[in-house]
Every structure is written in C-alpha cells, then in structure tokens.
Amino acid sequence: MxxxxxAFPVALLTYGIVGIGIARAIGxxxxxxxxxGAEHIDDWHVVVSLAVWTCLWAALIMxxxxxxxxxx
Numbered sequence: 001m002x003x004x005x006x007a008f009p010v011a012l013l014t015y016g017i018v019g020i021g022i023a024r025a026i027g028x029x030x031x032x033x034x035x036x037g038a039e040h041i042d043d044w045h046v047v048v049s050l051a052v053w054t055c056l057w058a059a060l061i062m063x064x065x066x067x068x069x070x071x072x
Contacts, residue, residue: 011057
C-alpha cells in the first residue's frame with residue numbers, strides 16, 4: 001500500500017521536472033507535456049500523462065519493495 005501511495009507524488013514530480021527540463025532543453029517557452037501533449041496541452045493530455053507516470057512509478061516501487069522483502 002505504501003508503494004502505491006508514494007507513486008502519485010513521485011509521478012507529479014517526475015512529470016513536472018521532465019516537462020520543464022525538456023522545454024528548457026529545446027527552447028520552448030512553456031511547459032512540455034511528456035509523454036502526451038507536447039507543447040499543445042489539453043486536459044486529457046495531463047490526465048493520461050500523469051496516469052502513465054503513476055503506473056510506471058507504482059510498478060517500479062512495488063518491484064523494489066518486493067525484492068527488498070525477499071532479500072531480508
């Protein structure tokens with residue numbers, strides 16, 4: 001349960017940091033939505049992008065927690 005609760009705030013941070021980093025790297029003056037939306041962001045781009053990042057982080061965190069418990 002902890003891994004799933006941790007996934008959403010980490011996904012928000014990842015989405016923000018990656019979006020700002022890519023926008024600065026390519027010289028776009030606004031936020032760059034990753035993986036969906038690019039420069040032209042609609043509401044669904046944000047929702048789907050956050051869902052993708054949340055799922056990725058949840059899978060990674062759950063995998064790490066399961067391996068940590070198995071090693072103890």
